[in-house]
Amino acid sequence: MNHGRSVVVTGGGGAIGSACVRSLCQSGAKVSVVDIDFNRAKVLANEMVAAGFEAVPFQCNVASFDEAQRLIDDVYDRFGYIDGLVNNAGIMPHQDVSFATATMDDWREILDINLGGTVNLSRCALPHLKESVRRRALPSSIVNMSSFLVLLGARIPQDGYTASKGAIASLSRSMAVELGEDQIRVNTVAPGPIETPHVAKFFNTAEARAKRIERFPLGRFGRPEDVSEAISFLISDKSAWITGVLLPIDGGASCNYI
Template identity: 35%
Template sequence: MNKPVILITGALSGIGRAAAVAFAKKGAKVVVAGRRDEAGKALAEELRSFGSEAEFINADVRKEDDLRALVDETVAQFGRLDVAVNNAGTEGKVGPITDQTAETYAATFDTNVLGVILSMKHEVRVMQGQGSGTIINISSTYGHEGAAGASLYAGSKHAVEGITKSVALEVAKSGIRVNGVAPGPTDTGMLTRFTGIPENKAALVADVPLGRLGLPKELADAIVFLASDEASFITGHILNVDGGHTAN
């Protein structure tokens, strides 16, 4: 694909940022979305230093008007939308189920689940008109296994995987591929917040057969692969990038 147009939500840190850099280095046109203007503009400028055409658009994935505008502005700027990476997410409130409330549920699911649904609604709208496109949703190894103390996060990522597979079936004949990437423990700010203390992070690493945390770039490489023509016969798939964790 000649200079594809890429849209990434939650692009200002961690895996989303690494994916933006990876696509930019390949010459793609990249739109990065998030809620922090200064960081977003700085990232877009960095992507341009790699020779990419890049723009930042402020968007909150919990708000449909923001997502509609995000997709429409991307198309207005670059003429089409080839790849959407729905990466925006939150770890939510970590703790036992007895500590959870309707508010902590909404805070987690509005971003992790509703955000993916609304993003895909508008991405698919545009891609169906083109007759082509690729969507990649970011899940987690907790999207297909349990996690004591992270019931809301795990539940939200289970939902992401079910939605990913279902939409893949809906749009398969429209020329649109829909897949997911499920990171294992990855060296990001979210993991540090999630684990809280070094001992908890070390315990996660101990469960990884390769014996270390994943790097954001390694996740980005998997995202770039699924977006590429080399993955043209892959849809409805969740790719584990977890150092062998789910092989245990």
């Protein structure tokens, strides 16, 4: 499905990011595994290479424009083209609670990484995404990472995080329109709670898990692969006429009234 594509995955060493790297590799892509934690990226890239896939680790703090530019230059030098970008890196800090109590420093950190990282990488990759369209005569593809929290309120608020993910969803639609004439597609995924160490901290008792699972028509938490397979499809030419979409991946939670 993604044979020959050169795809950059940020936060590639994390729970969902690792699944994205695996899904993209298995579908034939050459993957740049990007993380602020180089060791995580390296371990995963080594695992992919040992399994016969093409993956290269890179270190980058996506919140820094200069680091993003250096990263994209390095990826281009390594692969010679870039036609896919997954802006997955993100944080959900525990001190981020209600807007009424979170500090502006908390807000800044979240916005710099979640929203700023998405902007930095997209901006730096843009000339290469355009160049790939000229070469292949097929659309390039960006997938941005939002959250189902942009569709629903939550009793346990994470307002900075939710606002950052809402901004990403709106920005993505605008980018999809802006970049349509360049044949660059921009889509966004909005996952519900995925079984990751991050989320396990919130649902750490059987009772808390059961109460939450009741909300999901499909009766379980999500798995990283539920997200990564959708992302692999959105990166691929199988979704060649899909752009500007905000895709909930939440077991039906966002359409469940009670």
